[in-house]
Amino acid sequence: MNGLVTIPAKPERIIGASIGHDEVILALVPVERLVAVGSFSKDATYSNVYQLIQEKPEITRDPETIIAQDPDVLVTSPFFAADGIEALGRVGIPVVQTELQHDAEARINNILLTGYILGEEERALEFAAEVRERYESLVTVTAAAEPKPRVLALTQYSDNLWTAGGDSTEGGVIVAAGGINAAEEAGIDGNQITSLEGIIAMDPEAIIIPQPVEFGAEEFKTSLLSNEALANVPAILNNQVHVVESKHYTTLSYWNIRGAEDLARMLWPDAFSHAPSPNFSLPE
Numbered sequence: 001m002n003g004l005v006t007i008p009a010k011p012e013r014i015i016g017a018s019i020g021h022d023e024v025i026l027a028l029v030p031v032e033r034l035v036a037v038g039s040f041s042k043d044a045t046y047s048n049v050y051q052l053i054q055e056k057p058e059i060t061r062d063p064e065t066i067i068a069q070d071p072d073v074l075v076t077s078p079f080f081a082a083d084g085i086e087a088l089g090r091v092g093i094p095v096v097q098t099e100l101q102h103d104a105e106a107r108i109n110n111i112l113l114t115g116y117i118l119g120e121e122e123r124a125l126e127f128a129a130e131v132r133e134r135y136e137s138l139v140t141v142t143a144a145a146e147p148k149p150r151v152l153a154l155t156q157y158s159d160n161l162w163t164a165g166g167d168s169t170e171g172g173v174i175v176a177a178g179g180i181n182a183a184e185e186a187g188i189d190g191n192q193i194t195s196l197e198g199i200i201a202m203d204p205e206a207i208i209i210p211q212p213v214e215f216g217a218e219e220f221k222t223s224l225l226s227n228e229a230l231a232n233v234p235a236i237l238n239n240q241v242h243v244v245e246s247k248h249y250t251t252l253s254y255w256n257i258r259g260a261e262d263l264a265r266m267l268w269p270d271a272f273s274h275a276p277s278p279n280f281s282l283p284e
Helices: 019-028 063-067 082-090 104-117 121-142 169-176 196-202 217-226 256-267
Strands: 014-016 034-038 073-076 095-097 150-157 160-164 191-194 206-209 241-243
Touching: 014 019, 019 034, 019 073, 019 104, 019 121, 063 082, 073 104, 082 095, 104 121, 121 169, 121 256, 150 169, 150 196, 150 217, 160 169, 160 196, 169 256, 191 196, 206 217, 206 256, 217 241
Parallel strands: 014 034, 014 073, 073 095, 150 206, 206 241
Antiparallel strands: 150 160, 160 191
16 A cells, blocks of 8 residues: 555545456445546456446556546556556555455455455445355355366467466366366466467366457367367367356456356256356445
């Protein structure tokens, strides 16, 4: 937190400087209190709250665009530039930097911390309980499900194949859904470039493609299924290659739980034959 300025007890003009922060903020306060957003938060490809904020002004990491919106507080990640924080502090705009992490407990803690920052402790407790209940209801079933399939998250951008190993957002979704992350099992950490030989060696029973359809997800799926070199990989052999909603897998927020719920329905259709859960609640 910037130590030179004070945050109002209940800030009315709030800016979040990433999609994940905007998603958490809008779970806790009415949309009127979020006064500006980054362009990606308004993009349906990446954002789970885009439909709420289309009329909001856009800001960038340039302090001048933030200052122009006269916010009471900016909530951002540790990656926001130090000179930008200093510039905002000089004009009396407090900056709070919070981590966005993909494990369940850190997600809950960030909701509670953000609620404290925004003066919405009661709503934060309520919403954290909602998120926790959905997560625990899911993993109670998936943790007991056997045998666990080996799942590989795979995307293609330009000429590179990418997979998501341990300590990745996609990997956390796979594990919560009751799968084994094949890339993590192969010793891969984070998001790394792989190859056709790597896919064969990891031998997944299911492949998910958390890549936007606008950026070639369906074409990539077709290329995998038709590649003779991959014909004996179980996921290809059994037609278990699925294009999934990328923003549920790659945007760091509680919406990752929705991704895990949807994946669990693919992996365990008999255990999740009921209708999908509704969207998360919004503040009144």
